[in-house]
Amino acid sequence: MSDAEPADVEDPITYFLEDMGYHGKHERTRAAYERVLRGFEAFLADRGITGPANADRRACLAWVASLRGEYAESTVATYASYCNRFYSYMTQVGAFDANPMTLVVEEMDESIDADPTRREITVSRMREFVAGITHPGDRAVLLTLLKTGLRVGxxxxxxxRDLRLSHGGVRDAYPDLGTRGRLDGRPDTLFVDPDISTGEATNGEVRSASNKRKRVTLLPVDRELRAALAAWLAVRPDARSDAEPLFCSTRDAWGARLTPEMVRETVTKYARDAGWYRTGGGASENVTPHYFRHFFTTHLRDRTGDRGIVKYLRGDVAADVIDTYTHNWGDRVRDVYLENVYSLG
Known part of the structure; x- marks a missing residue:
């Protein structure tokens, strides 16, 4: 895109939405973007700013702040990501000179690390917590969150197909396991696809959650997580979906793909039993799947001393950093991760 002639755009939002359609994005996705971007445009107009091309970082920050009075934090983050993607695209095609949302979104991403009042749980205490989880599905889900930093969606x-596992019995039982081309030659690895959006079909199934990554991320699976995943796959029920989700429900929706709500309910149950969750408690007190991402970030960064690798694994680094670590995936990210990841077993 960057080599193309600058786009002559009268209505940048319409231009962006039309290009989304050309790229195959679902109508519902485009409608969601339009609703958010038109709201952003109206906010700017109320402040005397004529269109997104003329907005600066402070205007974008003020818009995000205005959303917090009306929406939950997760929704605010989603809307901010929509606006950031819009600016990024328009910058790449030459219609805009810069993306004023870049710093705003980076600040939002890093807020999890900057909260001094957030509950802090030691590795040894988390190890005791995990030891009390005997259900193989729940244990595999929680360990995956704790040891990879994945978002719940x-x-x-x-x-x-997104999991390559060096466990003979599991491979024989599941011929679909680890069939992604990018996993060839990479044992014990998870593939995280950035091109999954709410309401769009991926691998033949419409998804209820989006992946918030800019590029493919390859996550190492250590011996401990490998054992938990193998134990889960040994008892995993037949999936309802031909997409063969890795994690399926073993409760009321037997065999259905786990949803973020199901995962949150499971984490809440165990956290409440541990005294880590209270109805009405805030983010500084309650342990949630999002807290597990904070736990991963804090403890792995402290152990490695390499913020770049942790940001690569989290999936929220700049493109040039991703390229660097993807190129050296085998001898850089994987080795550093396996040498430093904490044990919870």
Whole structure:
């Protein structure tokens, strides 16, 4: 895109939405983007700013702040990501000079690390917590969140094809396991697909959650997580979906793909039993799937001393950093991760 002639755009939002259609994005996705972007445009107009091309970082920050009075934090983050993607695209095609949302979104991504009042749980205490989880599905889900830093929606979107596991019995039982081309020659690895959006079909199944990554991420699976995943696959029920989700329900919706709500309910149950969750408690007190991402970030970063590798694994780094670590995936990210990841077994 960057080599193309600058686009002459009268209505940048319409231009962006039309290009989304050309790229095959579902009508419902385009409608969601239009609703958010038109709202952003109206906010700017109320402040005397004529269109997104003339907005600066402070205007974008003010818009995000205005959303917090009306929407949940997760929704605010989604809307901000829509606006960021819009600006990024328009910058790449030459219609805009810069993306004023870049710093705003980065600040939002890093807020999990900057909260000094957030509950802090030691590795040894988390190890005791995990030891009390005996259900193989729940144990595999929680260990995957704790040892990879995946967002809950990204975990739910995993299919069998996204996991390469060096466990003979499991491979024989599941011929679909690890069939992604990018997993060839990479044992014990999870593939996280950035091109999964709410309401769009992936691998033949319409998804209820989006993956919030800019590019493919390859996550190492250590011995401990490999054992938990193998134990889960040994008892995993037949899936309702031909997409063969990695994680299926063993409760009321037997065989259905786990949803973010199901995962949150499971984590809440165990956290409440541990005294880590209270109805009405805030993010500084309650342990949630999002907290597990914070736990992963904090403890792995402290152990490695390499913020770049942790950001690569989290899936929220700049493109040039991703290229660097993807190129050296085998001898850089994987080795550093396996040498430093904490044990919870």
């Amino acid at each position: 990204e975990l739910c979107n995993l299919d069998l």
